[in-house]
Amino acid sequence: MLKRASRAIWVGNLKEGKGTVELGSGTFKGNYSFRSRFENGSGTNPEELIAAAHAGCFAMALSHLLSESGYTPEKVEAQATITMEAMEGGFKIKSSHLECTASVPSIGEKEFMNIAQKAKTTCPVSVLLSSIDITLDAHLEQN
Numbered sequence: 001m002l003k004r005a006s007r008a009i010w011v012g013n014l015k016e017g018k019g020t021v022e023l024g025s026g027t028f029k030g031n032y033s034f035r036s037r038f039e040n041g042s043g044t045n046p047e048e049l050i051a052a053a054h055a056g057c058f059a060m061a062l063s064h065l066l067s068e069s070g071y072t073p074e075k076v077e078a079q080a081t082i083t084m085e086a087m088e089g090g091f092k093i094k095s096s097h098l099e100c101t102a103s104v105p106s107i108g109e110k111e112f113m114n115i116a117q118k119a120k121t122t123c124p125v126s127v128l129l130s131s132i133d134i135t136l137d138a139h140l141e142q143n
Contacts, residue, residue: 008032021049038091047082047093054080054096054125061123065115066104074103075141095133096126103141112140 010019015034021044022029035041059078066073083095098120104112116138120126126134 021046047084050093050125050129051080051082051096054082054098054123054129057123057125058098058100058119061126062100062102062116062119065119065122066102066107066112069111069115071104071107074105076100076102093129093132095135096129098134098136098138100136100138101141102138107140109140113138 005024006022007024008019008021011017018031018033020029020031030044032043032045033041036043037045037047055078058080059076062078063073063076066076078098078100081097081099082093083097084091084093100116102112102116116136120134120136
């Protein structure tokens with residue numbers, strides 16, 4: 001069983017406070033605040049980190065599924081956009097939109113799209129986020 005950990009420290013109240021997040025591997029440490037989360041202030045935020053995790057997981061899953069299907073992906077580029085809305089009683093993450101461009105020699109568009117859809121629903125982060133709407137725009141680069 002794999003275990004991964006990260007940590008956050010928050011000091012102060014919600015509006016004026018500030019915090020840091022650090023990946024357990026030590027490869028990233030960043031500041032976050034009310035402004036970086038709910039406005040356009042500098043720093044990171046939990047939703048941006050979720051988006052990074054979703055994009056990374058999807059790209060790896062798509063590459064794996066393509067390889068299992070007999071194709072050799074040259075490049076899979078993915079971006080995830082998390083949407084959060086104010087709701088009665090607070091905020092809620094509503095959706096994650098994946099955008100993907102891949103270079104995969106010798107694959108047809110239809111098969112590529114089928115494999116991309118499977119990656120969207122089976123990557124571990126998509127499974128975790130299955131209570132929200134997950135959409136995908138995938139594009140195959142022409143070789």
